[in-house]
Amino acid sequence: MKILKLMMLAALATMVVTSCVQNNQKGKKEETRKVLVLYYSLTSNTKAVAQEIATRLDADIEEVALVEPYDTAFQATVDRCKAEREKGILPEIKPLKSNIADYETVFIGYPVWFGTFAPPIASLVDKIDLSGKWVVPFCTFGSGGLESSAKDLAEKQPNAKILPGYGVRAARMDAMPKELEQFLNMYLGRPTFAPADFPEQHLVSADEAAIFDAAVNGYPMLNAKSKTVASRTVLDGTEYLFTAMDMPREDKPGMPPASEIQVYVLVEKDKAPVFTRVVR
Ligand SMILES: Cc1cc2nc3c(=O)[nH]c(=O)nc-3n(C[C@H](O)[C@H](O)[C@H](O)COP(=O)(O)O)c2cc1C
Known part of the structure; x- marks a missing residue:
């Protein structure tokens, strides 16, 4: 799966999301819920981003829940992840309430753990089929991981149409609402500031x-x-x-x-x- 060209996909994504909003304004109930925000969050950073996206897009939202939640103590989680990796297992997630087939666009949010999406999202993408869906990754992290996790997502779901995503450092959550507004403008067909490419280093x-x-x-x-x-x-x-x-x-x-x-x-x-x- 390729991460397709930003401009072309953004234009298409705009159509997908704006049609939902317009339908919503006309009050057509079935057609208003075409965007789903699915997320996992252990310490609530990603949850805050997910809620902001769902509010701004008037989208449905669901948290991916574990049968046996991870411990919020960092080292305990690291140890459990290591043990799970050694055994080659992923944590079991509770069944989703949302029916993915009902949605055209799915935003998938996660904290970056060990350079990619946290294991509950690995469990999720193993279980669901995003073929033909517009998929927008978003994440929070200590230092980074949007690019690597989006690439891993594209590998796991080769028939999904992965769009440019959004990522923010846990230390910069204050900047998130303003950045998200800019980021989502692209999806809502609103004017947005596009910086020039970087010149040569x-x-x-x-x-x-x-x-x-x-x-x-x-x-x-x-x-x-x-x-x-x-x-x-x-x-x-x-x-x-x-x-x-x-x-x-x-x-x-x-x-x-x-x-x-x-x-x-x-x-x-x-x-x-x-x-x-x-x-x-
Ligand atoms: C087990 C574990 C592994 C992590 N690994 C990374 C990492 O590889 N890179 C990174 O930038 N941040 C890493 N982090 C930091 C989290 O991505 C960051 O704190 C995130 O905002 C937490 O999101 P949440 O509050 O939604 O759970 C890790 C955190 C945990 C608990």
Whole structure:
């Protein structure tokens, strides 16, 4: 399955979602519920995004529930995931109340765990058939994982039409409603700001390296040094795309191996630089 071209699909997605809204305004009950938001969330970040999407699109919403919920204590969840992976099993989910066949568009939301969608969503996509549906992934994460999880979703559901998704860091949930408004404009056929492509990367200057360091400093899962960068104007300021080398830290076992990463950094007027996502 391919992740299809943004512009073409966004135009089609606009038609799918707006037709639902218009039908809704006319009060045709069956036709108003063509968008479903399905999500899993352990600590409520993804739930907040799911609720925001459902409200803005007037969509149906359902939480994917586990027969045996994960523990909210981080290490307990890590240990259980490891044990499940070693046994080659996925957690059992409760049957869905929604009938997927009733929907044209399904938003699927999840926290990123170990670089991809959390196991309850792996269980879900093993069980349901999204063939022919428009599917919009959305996620929350510590540092990133939208791209990798969308790719994994496309592999699991090769006949689904996967549209561009939305992801936000757990540390930036405050920015989520405004970002979602922009993101969903594309699906609602409303005017939206489209930033120019990034120009070619150049070697970082001392000032740019300082912006990178300020953005990633204090994030425990990164130990990265910036190499090259490009920047562009976005709605709220300047966005930088850094290429950096991330090194494992000896005092932190379990960190990813040394690798080249891409880090998106946002600098808004009068605000400190923040990284918005890491692509590994
Ligand atoms: C077991 C576990 C694994 C995680 N793995 C990652 C990861 O690989 N990458 C990442 O950026 N964040 C990771 N996180 C952080 C979560 O994605 C993040 O806190 C998310 O916002 C939680 O969403 P929720 O509140 O909807 O459960 C992990 C969290 C847990 C509990």
